[in-house]
Amino acid sequence: MAKSSFSKMLPHPILSLTLWAFWLLLNNTMGAGHIVLGFFLAIIIPLFTAGFWPEKVRIKAPLTLLKFLALVLWDILVANLMVAKLVLGRNDSLKPAFFHIELDIENSLGISFLSNTISLTPGTVSCDLTADGSFLLVHALHADNISELVEHIKLRYEAPLIKVFTSC
Amino acid sequence: MHLAAWSVFLPLIAGFIVLFAKAKGLLWQRVLNLLSVVVLVLLSIVLIIESSSGVHQVYLLGNWAAPFGIVLVLDQLSALMIAITSALALAALIYAIATNTDKQGAHFHVLFMLILFGLNGAFLTGDLFNLFVFFEVLLLASYGLLLHGGGRLRTKAGLHYVIINMVGATLFLFAVGALYGVLGTLNIADMATKVALLPEQDLGLVAAAGLLLLVVFGTKAALFPLYLWMPTAYSNTSASVAALFAIMTKVGLYAIIRVHGTVFGAEAGSLANYHMPWLLGLGMITLMLAAFGVMASRRLREQVSYLVLASIATMLIAVGLNNPLALSASFYYMIHSTLMAGGLFLLADIISRGRGTFKDRFESAYAMPGAVLIGAMFMYGAIAMTGIPPLSGFFGKILILSAALEHQWSGLVLAVILVAGFLMIITMARTGSLLFYKVLDSDETHNPPEDNDVSRESPNRISTITVIGLFALSPILVIFAQPITAFTESVAKQQFDSQGYIQSVLSKQPVKAEKE
Amino acid sequence: MEWLVALVIGVLTASGVYLTMRARTFPVVLGLTLLAYGVNVFLFAMGRLTIGHPAVIDPAAVNYSDPLPQALVLTAIVIAFGMTAFLIVLALKARSELGNDHVDGLDLAEDEVPLKKNAVTRAHEKYLKLIKKKRKE
Amino acid sequence: MLELVLPIAFTLLAVSILLCFLRLLKGPDLPDRLLALDTLYINAIALVVLFGIHLESSLFFEAALLIAVMGFVGTLALSKYLLRGDIME
Amino acid sequence: MTLLISNLPIVTLLPFFGAIFAARASSYNRVASAWVAAIVTLLASALLIPSSLAVFAGETVIQSWSWIPAIGLEFAFRLDGLALLFACLILGIGLLVILYARYYLAAKDSMGRFFAYLLIFMGSMLGIVLSENILQLLVFWELTSLSSFLLISYWQHRQDARDGASMALVITGGGGLALLAAVLLLGNIVGSYNLSDVLAAGELVRSDELYLPILILFLVGVFTKSAQFPFHFWLPHAMAAPTPVSAYLHSATMVKAGIFLLARFFPVFAGTPEWTWLVGGAGLITLVMGAYMALFKHDIKGLLAYSTISHLGLITLLFGFGTHLAAVAAIFHIINHATFKASLFMVAGIIDHETGSRDMRKLNGLFKYMPHTAVLAIISSAAMAGVPLLNGFLSKEMFFEQTVSAVYDAPFMIIVLILVLLAAIFAVAYSLRFIHDVFFNGDSIDLPKTPHEPPTLMRIPVDLLVLICLAVGIFPMFFVAPMLAAAVAGSLQAAPPDYSLAIWHGFNLPLVMSMVALALGVVVYMLRDRLFKWHDRRMSDLDARIIYHFIYNSITTMASAITRSFDKGSLQNAIAWIIGTAFVAGVIGFMSVASPILGPRELLPVDGVSIAAALVLIGASIMTVVFHQQRLVALVMVGVVGLIVVLLFVKFSAPDLALTQLSVEIVTIILLLLALHFLPQTSPKELGRLRISRDVIISVMSGVGVMVLSMAVMSRDFVPISDFFLANAVPGGGGTNVVNVILVDFRGTDTLGEIVVLALAGLGIYALIDGLKLYAPAHDENGLNWCEDNHPPIMQALTRLLFPLMIMVAVFIFIRGHNLPGGGFIAGLIAAVALIIQYLANGISWTAQRLRIDMHWIIGIGLLIATFTGLVSMLLGYPFMTTTYTYLTWPIVGKFEVASAFVFDLGVFLVVVGATVMILVQLGRLSDTSHKRQQHLESK
Amino acid sequence: MLDWILAALVLIGASFTLIGSIGLYKLPDFYMRLHGPTKATTLGVGAILIASVLYFSFKTDATSLHETLVTVFLFITAPVSAHLMAKSALHIKVKQVERTQSDYKI
Numbered sequence A: 001m002a003k004s005s006f007s008k009m010l011p012h013p014i015l016s017l018t019l020w021a022f023w024l025l026l027n028n029t030m031g032a033g034h035i036v037l038g039f040f041l042a043i044i045i046p047l048f049t050a051g052f053w054p055e056k057v058r059i060k061a062p063l064t065l066l067k068f069l070a071l072v073l074w075d076i077l078v079a080n081l082m083v084a085k086l087v088l089g090r091n092d093s094l095k096p097a098f099f100h101i102e103l104d105i106e107n108s109l110g111i112s113f114l115s116n117t118i119s120l121t122p123g124t125v126s127c128d129l130t131a132d133g134s135f136l137l138v139h140a141l142h143a144d145n146i147s148e149l150v151e152h153i154k155l156r157y158e159a160p161l162i163k164v165f166t167s168c
Numbered sequence B: 001m002h003l004a005a006w007s008v009f010l011p012l013i014a015g016f017i018v019l020f021a022k023a024k025g026l027l028w029q030r031v032l033n034l035l036s037v038v039v040l041v042l043l044s045i046v047l048i049i050e051s052s053s054g055v056h057q058v059y060l061l062g063n064w065a066a067p068f069g070i071v072l073v074l075d076q077l078s079a080l081m082i083a084i085t086s087a088l089a090l091a092a093l094i095y096a097i098a099t100n101t102d103k104q105g106a107h108f109h110v111l112f113m114l115i116l117f118g119l120n121g122a123f124l125t126g127d128l129f130n131l132f133v134f135f136e137v138l139l140l141a142s143y144g145l146l147l148h149g150g151g152r153l154r155t156k157a158g159l160h161y162v163i164i165n166m167v168g169a170t171l172f173l174f175a176v177g178a179l180y181g182v183l184g185t186l187n188i189a190d191m192a193t194k195v196a197l198l199p200e201q202d203l204g205l206v207a208a209a210g211l212l213l214l215v216v217f218g219t220k221a222a223l224f225p226l227y228l229w230m231p232t233a234y235s236n237t238s239a240s241v242a243a244l245f246a247i248m249t250k251v252g253l254y255a256i257i258r259v260h261g262t263v264f265g266a267e268a269g270s271l272a273n274y275h276m277p278w279l280l281g282l283g284m285i286t287l288m289l290a291a292f293g294v295m296a297s298r299r300l301r302e303q304v305s306y307l308v309l310a311s312i313a314t315m316l317i318a319v320g321l322n323n324p325l326a327l328s329a330s331f332y333y334m335i336h337s338t339l340m341a342g343g344l345f346l347l348a349d350i351i352s353r354g355r356g357t358f359k360d361r362f363e364s365a366y367a368m369p370g371a372v373l374i375g376a377m378f379m380y381g382a383i384a385m386t387g388i389p390p391l392s393g394f395f396g397k398i399l400i401l402s403a404a405l406e407h408q409w410s411g412l413v414l415a416v417i418l419v420a421g422f423l424m425i426i427t428m429a430r431t432g433s434l435l436f437y438k439v440l441d442s443d444e445t446h447n448p449p450e451d452n453d454v455s456r457e458s459p460n461r462i463s464t465i466t467v468i469g470l471f472a473l474s475p476i477l478v479i480f481a482q483p484i485t486a487f488t489e490s491v492a493k494q495q496f497d498s499q500g501y502i503q504s505v506l507s508k509q510p511v512k513a514e515k516e
Numbered sequence C: 001m002e003w004l005v006a007l008v009i010g011v012l013t014a015s016g017v018y019l020t021m022r023a024r025t026f027p028v029v030l031g032l033t034l035l036a037y038g039v040n041v042f043l044f045a046m047g048r049l050t051i052g053h054p055a056v057i058d059p060a061a062v063n064y065s066d067p068l069p070q071a072l073v074l075t076a077i078v079i080a081f082g083m084t085a086f087l088i089v090l091a092l093k094a095r096s097e098l099g100n101d102h103v104d105g106l107d108l109a110e111d112e113v114p115l116k117k118n119a120v121t122r123a124h125e126k127y128l129k130l131i132k133k134k135r136k137e
Numbered sequence D: 001m002l003e004l005v006l007p008i009a010f011t012l013l014a015v016s017i018l019l020c021f022l023r024l025l026k027g028p029d030l031p032d033r034l035l036a037l038d039t040l041y042i043n044a045i046a047l048v049v050l051f052g053i054h055l056e057s058s059l060f061f062e063a064a065l066l067i068a069v070m071g072f073v074g075t076l077a078l079s080k081y082l083l084r085g086d087i088m089e
Numbered sequence E: 001m002t003l004l005i006s007n008l009p010i011v012t013l014l015p016f017f018g019a020i021f022a023a024r025a026s027s028y029n030r031v032a033s034a035w036v037a038a039i040v041t042l043l044a045s046a047l048l049i050p051s052s053l054a055v056f057a058g059e060t061v062i063q064s065w066s067w068i069p070a071i072g073l074e075f076a077f078r079l080d081g082l083a084l085l086f087a088c089l090i091l092g093i094g095l096l097v098i099l100y101a102r103y104y105l106a107a108k109d110s111m112g113r114f115f116a117y118l119l120i121f122m123g124s125m126l127g128i129v130l131s132e133n134i135l136q137l138l139v140f141w142e143l144t145s146l147s148s149f150l151l152i153s154y155w156q157h158r159q160d161a162r163d164g165a166s167m168a169l170v171i172t173g174g175g176g177l178a179l180l181a182a183v184l185l186l187g188n189i190v191g192s193y194n195l196s197d198v199l200a201a202g203e204l205v206r207s208d209e210l211y212l213p214i215l216i217l218f219l220v221g222v223f224t225k226s227a228q229f230p231f232h233f234w235l236p237h238a239m240a241a242p243t244p245v246s247a248y249l250h251s252a253t254m255v256k257a258g259i260f261l262l263a264r265f266f267p268v269f270a271g272t273p274e275w276t277w278l279v280g281g282a283g284l285i286t287l288v289m290g291a292y293m294a295l296f297k298h299d300i301k302g303l304l305a306y307s308t309i310s311h312l313g314l315i316t317l318l319f320g321f322g323t324h325l326a327a328v329a330a331i332f333h334i335i336n337h338a339t340f341k342a343s344l345f346m347v348a349g350i351i352d353h354e355t356g357s358r359d360m361r362k363l364n365g366l367f368k369y370m371p372h373t374a375v376l377a378i379i380s381s382a383a384m385a386g387v388p389l390l391n392g393f394l395s396k397e398m399f400f401e402q403t404v405s406a407v408y409d410a411p412f413m414i415i416v417l418i419l420v421l422l423a424a425i426f427a428v429a430y431s432l433r434f435i436h437d438v439f440f441n442g443d444s445i446d447l448p449k450t451p452h453e454p455p456t457l458m459r460i461p462v463d464l465l466v467l468i469c470l471a472v473g474i475f476p477m478f479f480v481a482p483m484l485a486a487a488v489a490g491s492l493q494a495a496p497p498d499y500s501l502a503i504w505h506g507f508n509l510p511l512v513m514s515m516v517a518l519a520l521g522v523v524v525y526m527l528r529d530r531l532f533k534w535h536d537r538r539m540s541d542l543d544a545r546i547i548y549h550f551i552y553n554s555i556t557t558m559a560s561a562i563t564r565s566f567d568k569g570s571l572q573n574a575i576a577w578i579i580g581t582a583f584v585a586g587v588i589g590f591m592s593v594a595s596p597i598l599g600p601r602e603l604l605p606v607d608g609v610s611i612a613a614a615l616v617l618i619g620a621s622i623m624t625v626v627f628h629q630q631r632l633v634a635l636v637m638v639g640v641v642g643l644i645v646v647l648l649f650v651k652f653s654a655p656d657l658a659l660t661q662l663s664v665e666i667v668t669i670i671l672l673l674l675a676l677h678f679l680p681q682t683s684p685k686e687l688g689r690l691r692i693s694r695d696v697i698i699s700v701m702s703g704v705g706v707m708v709l710s711m712a713v714m715s716r717d718f719v720p721i722s723d724f725f726l727a728n729a730v731p732g733g734g735g736t737n738v739v740n741v742i743l744v745d746f747r748g749t750d751t752l753g754e755i756v757v758l759a760l761a762g763l764g765i766y767a768l769i770d771g772l773k774l775y776a777p778a779h780d781e782n783g784l785n786w787c788e789d790n791h792p793p794i795m796q797a798l799t800r801l802l803f804p805l806m807i808m809v810a811v812f813i814f815i816r817g818h819n820l821p822g823g824g825f826i827a828g829l830i831a832a833v834a835l836i837i838q839y840l841a842n843g844i845s846w847t848a849q850r851l852r853i854d855m856h857w858i859i860g861i862g863l864l865i866a867t868f869t870g871l872v873s874m875l876l877g878y879p880f881m882t883t884t885y886t887y888l889t890w891p892i893v894g895k896f897e898v899a900s901a902f903v904f905d906l907g908v909f910l911v912v913v914g915a916t917v918m919i920l921v922q923l924g925r926l927s928d929t930s931h932k933r934q935q936h937l938e939s940k
Numbered sequence F: 001m002l003d004w005i006l007a008a009l010v011l012i013g014a015s016f017t018l019i020g021s022i023g024l025y026k027l028p029d030f031y032m033r034l035h036g037p038t039k040a041t042t043l044g045v046g047a048i049l050i051a052s053v054l055y056f057s058f059k060t061d062a063t064s065l066h067e068t069l070v071t072v073f074l075f076i077t078a079p080v081s082a083h084l085m086a087k088s089a090l091h092i093k094v095k096q097v098e099r100t101q102s103d104y105k106i
Ligand code: NA
Pocket: B261, B262, B265, B494, B495, B496, B497, B498
């Protein structure tokens, strides 16, 4: 009973936490007033938006997530340098490619994270997701070996994401 | 002065109460709306009495002194405008309810209340940008009302109306902006004091902005060559809206009197009254073109629209004559023409309904039900509107003409007004003859088709009475011409006293905070 | 810098005016949007241009940009948005009532070249016919 | 040092937005123009933040934030338009 | 006694009130209307008696009340001899006509309408003759035109009646307006509109430089009303009226109104060469032409109409002579003509009534069927022809006498004499024709009815009138002298000259002329067959009506042409006019003062980014124009423009504007996309080079104009009121963001108006979309089917993630608005966009299920909050919208501000969210309803 | 030192933003152009934002971290836009360069 009313009050605790932090970041302050205000907002806003989050977000392995994020940030840095080189160089030597990645991840937020990651990292952009959510179409700016690339993505990004997101 | 402010806020509050009442059903909305309009009518009478002292009553919105805050200013002219608006609104509303016009689409009553909010606000505000805002309020409400009910021609007319007014709004902002950029203020009274002190090298900009503003107001007032929106808009909307719209052109005229009259009044140095010749000249052209339009009309509603155009042109001429007597005459004429135009639009609708599938087209139709009464009313309205004795139109015209005698263009003014009047008279005679005399003979070969008979509506008692109610004001204007002209003279005198307005606005002090 | 802004205002106005005078509703809406941009910048510029002095009171600040035109422009932007929204919906209404998107309700004005019929226009024509038929019934 | 670099940075950004604009003009397809618009939005964020540094003012931060939050909505809607015609269904 | 000091207005207004009763009475009893009319007439006559006695005693009765003092309009009446004479004619003949009409009207004619109109006319006519104030006279003058219109068109189903009526109205109404101008100018010279003053100011008027224009305008009024050349042609067409009307209006009274004015204003205008030439000339031509035309009319009423024209010409000519004696003759002839012509018309009516025809070629030998009527007709005609012992003879003799004496004064007037004689000859001829051709001359041909005598009571009015003709003709001194003397005195405003009313003045030139006229008249009539043939061949085409119709049609055509060429119903045209005018106005305004274009203000330096951004903006703006036919591309271009405008606001220290512009920009793009789906994707190409060049010129001009204007302002210094806002924002408004404080406090009413606009847009759009169904394309332009994937899952997932964050941002922006850039409006837009993204990504139904709020309520509550925040201050004795703020200190939280403006801003926030979401979602739903309809249609 | 770091960050940021635009401008087909902005700009903007964080944290007495939010939003939204643009381009069959290797035919 108490638990259910708590979960009604706080349908998405992680979200609330995020929002609280978010609020303090927004205001660029750790002032007492904003800590209190942010706290209330972090409770109220999820209540209002609860309906828009049909499935509960559970993050199983927060540490993995953090590691994953750091990895991605690094990759983005690398990607930038790489793309810069490709862009500034002779473009007719580029070997662009379209290819599908068969997905093992099922959680939609997870798929989205994967898709974003792909788009943000080395020379790839996620272009389409098949209707059943089982294949992601990716475009690569320059791909020497497509299957290697697919493997790389699956191992480096999909695997940790599967760990983090459990589907309901 | 709280009362004057209430004439603005009452329709606003009523507006959203009516919006909430939507859930309760149309009857509630009707009752609430009627009640509010009746209160407005009573309120406006009180305002006229209150303002008759000749003192400008100034209301500091937000308790900020002019020119920093927005002020509402009640003088005799604004009280008069509010009164005319309320009276017209009452008639239009009753007619709309009687003919179930309000059922033809959503939110009629809310729009109706909010247009009154915009109108009364525009009549009271003493701030140029705030005038813009109230203009936009009343315009957007008017878009909704104009389009209410839908239909091919109405939609097209609405499209034109909306786009032209959006262009107008843009011009308005250009003008306000330029005036602010030079004078550094938005308050009309403050602008006047600043213009009077402006160095020669900045005067050209103010002059340009002033004329630009004249174009804006001229568009609203339907001045040549800016009036093209007007006949189609008025002739294609629903009758009660057209009747209410009879006030819309007067808003433009009012704005010219208020803004240009104050900012470019007698004390404005080399720009004093520099807009007047334009008003007079363009007013005369408008009048002639309106008379031609009356002749060229192919539908009754169109014709009535051109008659209204002619009446506004006549007023513009009177204002352009720039003397107190002429201005007084234009106010007398405004009271007359606004109410008569409203009545005539409603009557045109009754006629159109009575003629079945022939509507208001100028073709011979079968005699309409109640033709004798309606015909008599039509004749009455035409007499009033074209300025034939013994109704008020004639007296209004005489007032204007005798005020024109001293003007250097008197001959031309006389000629234009009389010739235009003549053309309208003969055309209206032709119209009446066509609508009521030259009816198809249902006995002979042209038996009215069955379904045609069905679509011919007998005049609804309440709607007929509404028209009669408006028309009955014409003889009152004639019989009580003495007190009424005395009143309009006093209104005009107050307008010529720009200094009085300026002093009152700028000297009003905010309410001091009470001691703790 | 003022010349640049004046030029911008001028170009926005000219483009806006030209589009506003087009015969089809959608370009007119775009024209009015540009015109609104133009007049908003104009109105804003009437408070004179200032760089780096937003009108937010700060004890350290030496001067401020003129806040009044900014407030006016804010109001004007909102109003223009309301008007544009109304107009575009009205344009749809007009298309439904008039059967085309010409501002005067003409299928094809005298000085217009008919468009090549494409899949959509053909389907639309068919649809209009269907409606007509239904109205007759 | 910063004072020296900022004008250069601004110049780079100026060239950048001009390049975006050229793509916008050239197209050839709608997605190209769309991409150019999207890139302009991102350039604008850089410009605004840099401008804030230049003026030593944080009053422009929200402008950058809002461009990041809402700038993509236009792209979203335009893409959806190409996909479905009907963007809200 | 009050009756006696106000009997004149009562006499005048009585018929008007009587008209109401007459109109109502007919519903009770057919004849009741006639009774009402008769009683009213008798009553009015009785009321006039006391004042009449005073008049005969040499007084002028004036009764006046103030009316519109500003212009000198008084409610004023005057009875002198002239007025009395006319009042007697109006009432006396009126009574006879009422009696006559009661029998004349057919069973199916509406009695009520007829007598009501007749009474209105009677009152108007009385008003003309009894008015002391000439403006008031004009009121009645126009009323006679109006009532004449109604009476002529009484048989409204007849084309000739309608045409005749409108022609009469055009001519007499137009003349009335000319008269109005004359009266206004006259009053302006004299300084009063009262007749007493005007009549006393003849000298002043005649010496004024405007005398001739005024005279001409005055005479246009007179001539139109009294059917003088060249305005005579309406009168014959007015004969379409029922005959009592012709008898009353178009012979006895209304057409005499012009003549009345000649008599009335004789002391003011007469005695100048201009007067003589204009009045005399018109009278002479009318006299001769009317007499000639009368002979050739086969319709008996036509004959009488032209005869009337001719006699009116005669009277006019007499006034034109300008001498007092001539005026006496004129006034005398007015009386005589009224009596014999009224009786003749009544006879014509009887003939028409009893035979069903008025064509003299058919009517013959009626004497044997209606001898009594015939005798009456013979006597009246004789009077008309000027046969001795009848009244017509007396005045005609006086007329000849005046003509002869004019010849003595100026020998060339012999031409006038000859013409006058010619007219007299024709008068005899047509009088003879009226008798001979109708009552004798063999048998009738094809008459619809078998003729017989009329009912006795219908004949009695004729009997009485004929009796008067005889009485005056034989005993003029007894029957007419006092009246005539009084009338002459009233007209001349002086003692009457010496004149004699004796039947026998000795054997003089006038008598010879009479004899010659009688003799030659008979001869002319005998030669009529040849004359008719000659007339038909040569003269029948001569008809002023043709010219009238030509002018009338030309004016109508011109009016249409002008109207259609200006008001083409083209929006593009209208906008071009407005913008063109604005440009011209701006330029003229600027040029009207010699101001330099640029001011002395120091300008800001330019930098590279600004140039680049400006280039992008300008380029995108121009590309919008270039690509406007490819709408989606143009829309993208507009998006670019909007973005650069955001940057411009950032650059020039307007963060609030930047935020607002950005949010609005996004919403606008969505809005336009939603709409574009239902519109064609391309516009047709335009060929009209002329139009395009015109538009380019207008646009470039306005662009340059605006650029110069903005540069002119920006290069000048100014002193704005804004320092006040900067100084008072914190102490007075409690906020550091001055722009926001202006919006919610200093100028809160603007913001209130602004949210009302937004609310109205929402409601208006709701109303527009209500029931709107459009064609929603099933595939794109190229025939490509839409993508199956309506809610791409990646977009779905990430936008849901964004939702709470965006709401947080909205709250953030809202709360800080009072002190830092932001505020309710921007926050509202962010929240709205947050919601709209959900609609975009997840679909309407999905989102609506999770957001069960009617946006109407949000709007309403928002307005309510905003307004009531304003109203609360009124309760505390402050003006509307007065704000207040205070600082609170709470534990943990610390010190924070509470401001009423904040609540107001909350109202703003709600309205913005409500209206924006409502607008977009309404549009979004459109496709659903449209699709359903399409399926429905296709399934049929 | 800070000054140098700031300068470097600003310069890196601006350069990468420019490179993104260069890619947008010069790459041969739409799909390839897509890569420029989505990557280069993230780093470009990111670097400038970090510069801003450092700048305001050290120049003023309060730490300024709110710039990170811009990055957060950008990392969420920019790839979504790219994804949708690509999807729509595929849908309307925007051409790809001949040499594109593909297990997928437009
Ligand atoms: Na004044």
